[in-house]
Amino acid sequence: xxxxxxxxxxxxxxxxxxxxxxxxxxxxxxxxxxxxxxxxxxxxxxxxxxxxxxxxxxxxxxxxxxxxxxxxxxxxxxxxxxxxxxxxxxxxxxxxxxxxxxxxxxxxxxxxxxxxxxxxxxxxxxxxxxxxxxxxxxxxxxxxxxxxxxxxxxxxxxxxxxxxxxxxxxxxxxxxxxxxxxxxxxxxxxxxxxxxxxxxxxxxxxxxxxxxxxxxxxxxxxxxxxxxxxxxxxxxxxxxxxxxxxxxxxxxxxxxxxxxxxxxxxxxxxxxxxxxxxxxxxxxxxxxxxxxxxxxxxxxxxxxxxxxxxxxxxxxxxxxxxxxxxxxxxxxxxxxxxxxxxxxxxxxxxxxxxxxxxxxxxxxxxxxxxxxxxxxxxxxxxxxxxxxxxxxxxxxxxxxxxxxxxxxxxxxxxxxxxxxxxxxxxxxxxxxxxxxxxxxxxxxxxxxxxxxxxxxxxxxxxxxxxxxxxxxxxxxxxxxxxxxxxxxxxxxxxxxxxxxxxxxxxxxxxxxxxxxxx
Numbered sequence: 027x028x029x030x031x032x033x034x035x036x037x038x039x040x041x042x043x044x045x046x047x048x049x050x051x052x053x054x055x056x057x058x059x060x061x062x063x064x065x066x067x068x069x070x071x072x073x074x075x076x077x078x079x080x081x082x083x084x085x086x087x088x089x090x091x092x093x094x095x096x097x098x099x100x101x102x103x104x105x106x107x108x109x110x111x112x113x114x115x116x117x118x119x120x121x122x123x124x125x126x127x128x129x130x131x132x133x134x135x136x137x138x139x140x141x142x143x144x145x146x147x148x149x150x151x152x153x154x155x156x157x158x159x160x161x162x163x164x165x166x167x168x169x170x171x172x173x174x175x176x177x178x179x180x181x182x183x184x185x186x187x188x189x190x191x192x193x194x195x196x197x198x199x200x201x202x203x204x205x206x207x208x209x210x211x212x213x214x215x216x217x218x219x220x221x222x223x224x225x226x227x228x229x230x231x232x233x234x235x236x237x238x239x240x241x242x243x244x245x246x247x248x249x250x251x252x253x254x255x256x257x258x259x260x261x262x263x264x265x266x267x268x269x270x271x272x273x274x275x276x277x278x279x280x281x282x283x284x285x286x287x288x289x290x291x292x293x294x295x296x297x298x299x300x301x302x303x304x305x306x307x308x309x310x311x312x313x314x315x316x317x318x319x320x321x322x323x324x325x326x327x328x329x330x331x332x333x334x335x336x337x338x339x340x341x342x343x344x345x346x347x348x349x350x351x352x353x354x355x356x357x358x359x360x361x362x363x364x365x366x367x368x369x370x371x372x373x374x375x376x377x378x379x380x381x382x383x384x385x386x387x388x389x390x391x392x393x394x395x396x397x398x399x400x401x402x403x404x405x406x407x408x409x410x411x412x413x414x415x416x417x418x419x420x421x422x423x424x425x426x427x428x429x430x431x432x433x434x435x436x437x438x439x440x441x442x443x444x445x446x447x448x449x450x451x452x453x454x455x456x457x458x459x460x461x462x463x464x465x466x467x468x469x470x471x472x473x474x475x476x477x478x479x480x481x482x483x484x485x486x487x488x489x490x491x492x493x494x495x496x497x498x499x500x501x502x503x504x505x506x507x508x509x510x511x512x513x514x515x516x517x518x519x520x521x522x523x524x525x526x527x528x529x530x531x532x533x534x535x536x537x538x539x540x541x542x543x544x
Contacts, residue, residue, distance in 0.1 A: 033215055034138065037061035042098050044068075044117065045108025046078040049131045052182035053106045056134070058085050067094050102126050104214055109178070109203045112237050113212075127214035131184045132177050132204040136221055138187055141194045143221045144377055145177075147205060147251055148228025148264075150420050151366045153179050153394050154358075155228060156199040158370035158387060163195060165383035166374075173197060178204060195377065198222070200251065202234055208250035220254035226262040226373045227251065228366075230269040233417050236444040241287040245269060249292065252299045260376045261300060262369065265308040265315045265333075273297065274306050276319045308333040309372040311365055313344075334372040336364060343388065345371040350381045351388035358391065359398045362423040396532035398424055401539055406509035409539045412516035413532030417444060418451035421518035425454040434511040435459050438499045440466035441519025441531075448472065451518055452479035455488065461506055464492040465499040467523035496524070496531070500538040 041057045043050050046068040057064045066082075067090040068075060075091065090098060094117040099105070105121045106129050112118070121128065136143055146156045160175035167173065174190055176183035177198030183190070190196070210217040230248055238244040252261065252273070264270040264279070269289065271279035273296040283289055300306055308319040316335045334345045342349040343356075343364070350371060356364065371384045393399060396413040403409070415421040421439060428435055437459045452475045455462055464473040473490040480487035493499050503513045521531040 035060075036104075038063065039103040040101050041065070041104045041106060042067065042102045043106045043108070044094060044111040044115070046070075046075055046082075047108045047110055049182055050106075050108035051078065051081055052131050052184045053108075053134075054082065054085055054087055056131075056184050056187075057106075058087060064088070065090060065098060067091070067098055069093055096120065099124060099126060104129060106130055107207065109201060112203070113206055114237075114239070122212055128207050128212045129214040130204055130207050131182045132198060132200055133207055133213060133215075135177070135183050135187070135196070135198070137215050139196055139221070140187070140190055140192050141174075141196060142223040142377070144195065144197045144224040144226070144373060145200050145222035145251060146198065146226045146228065146373065147200045147202070147248055148226075149231045149233045150417070150423065151228050151362060151369065152199045152201070153414070154363065154366045154397060155226070155369045155373070156197055157394055158366065158391060159374045159377075159379075160197045161387045161391065162370060162374035162379040162384050163197070163377060165387055166379045167195075171195070175199075202238065202244055202247040205250045206238075206247040208253065210254075217254050219256045221256060222251075222259065223256065224260045224262065224373055224376045225251050225255065226369060227264065227267075227270045227273065228369050229264050229267040231267075231419050232446050233419070234444055235446055242289055242292060245287070245289055245292055249273070249296050249299075252296055255299070255304070260305040260307060262307045262309065262372045262376060264365070264369065265310040265319050266312065266365070269293070271319075274300065274308075274319065276308070277315075280315070305376075307372050307376055309335065309365070309368040311336045311361065311368065313338050334368040334375070336368065343367060343371070345375050345381060345384060348381055350385040355389045357389070358393055360423055360427040362426075363393075363398075396529060398427060399532075401536065404539065405507075407504075407507045408512045410512065410514045410516070411532050411535055411539075412514060413521070413528045413535060415516040415518055416441070416520045416528055418446055418448050418518045421516040422451050422454050424514060424516035425451075425458050428458055428512060428514070430458050434461075434508065436461045436463065436503050436507060436511060436513045438463050438465065438496075438503060438513065438515045439472050439518045440464050440469035440496075440499070441517040441521055442466065442523040443468040443471060443519050448475045448518075449479060452476045453483075456480055456483065456485060459488050461489045461503075462491070463499045463502055463506075464490070465494065465496050466517075466519065468519040469493065472518065496534060497538055500535065 041062045043053045043066045065088040071092040164173040172194045175197045178201045268279040268283045272293045275297045310316045313335045316333045341353040343351045399411040401409040412424045469492045477487045521528045525531040
């Protein structure tokens with residue numbers, strides 16, 4: 027904890043916050059309470075920020091709405107970014123040139139944390155795994171200790187620092203948007219041994235390439251989690267993921283990293299950051315893959331039984347060779363959620379969770395909203411809300427839950443594309459979907475990709491329809507579905523063409539399905 031450091035006294039200092047979202051408002055509350063002079067700027071005009079302005083209440087802040095004027099940086103001591111504001115934003119680049127330090131809510135939270143910190147990142151599965159870890163640890167500790175879960179999910183923990191005690195724990199989900207500031211060249215405050223006590227990288231696959239200039243830049247942001255580890259920090263990595271596996275110096279996760287990603291030098295840096303004596307714990311859906319990794323510790327040496335994996339002989343899920351749950355007892359859908367459970371076991375186990383608590387949570391956890399969330403059947407039609415699928419890969423994971431030919435499957439896909447590849451998605455659609463309904467900005471493109479892929483494979487494409495809005499897609503699905511049909515809302519694109527976030531989009535989908543509209 028470095029909360030007593032002189033540089034973290036903000037009284038009378040000038041702090042500018044870009045973005046009035048959830049993280050920006052938490053920053054505003056934190057800095058005004060610390061006595062700083064706070065200015066909040068948002069590119070949206072006041073009339074589009076009514077809810078955000080209401081939540082700011084009577085905070086003594088200066089507002090600059092409808093854009094980010096350059097004079098915001100005059101006399102600015104610290105520039106803080108909400109998650110939606112990238113490093114490439116012109117005002118941010120100007121601040122870097124001027125030598126104005128940057129921060130965000132997650133960086134400050136980790137720098138000021140009074141307790142051990144567990145930090146989890148990845149391209150997919152972050153929220154489910156982070157939630158599972160929090161529940162497994164809370165089920166282990168006594169009632170006098172609290173496991174605080176936050177970061178990229180829930181209410182920012184920056185708001186709750188005063189209530190967090192030394193014997194509590196923090197479990198933080200961190201996105202690439204947050205991690206790109208964990209860079210000593212631009213970040214505010216000391217970065218040496220920033221933490222966390224346990225760091226986990228679940229997977230790294232193409233995502234957010236509409237924000238990050240290249241795959242290498244995206245991986246660089248994720249790898250910032252490894253750049254400031256304490257000597258005793260433990261790292262959990264996915265032995266099945268090509269990028270995460272090569273960070274540890276293991277094999278390629280069963281699938282080589284594409285040459286065009288140009289990651290060799292960066293992954294070599296990651297291996298150097300981990301060092302020879304770091305505890306690096308694998309998790310994998312394959313026992314044999316875990317056996318080919320190594321667990322390093324200066325005290326114990328290699329321990330090939332360490333980590334979490336799924337038995338290849340039985341239906342057991344194991345942590346350090348001990349079964350904690352059986353596959354048939356898991357309530358979560360899909361193989362990707364088995365991976366999430368194994369990751370949670372490895373992370374929580376490294377932080378002190380007991381096997382009994384892991385198993386109890388694994389058997390009872392029904393999932394996080396908007397993640398393959400099964401809604402109450404209507405007219406013998408099953409509706410699945412998977413609004414979290416903001417990338418084609420996430421939609422693929424949702425599709426793979428449904429065996430080909432086992433049911434009639436209608437897929438609602440669309441939203442806004444992130445400049446990501448869609449071929450694998452198109453193949454899964456061709457293998458599993460009877461009717462594709464595209465909606466939003468990317469709806470037409472997605473339908474075209476599926477038709478193109480069908481032509482390439484010389485097979486018939488499913489019935490494809492394209493509408494403008496989600497409400498039109500739901501109406502068409504209701505008209506098309508017959509008893510026994512599954513309607514899967516797994517968009518593959520972001521929500522930003524029509525909604526503030528995927529949660530708002532998922533809530534709208536729920537309401538549309540629940541309405542009596544046919």
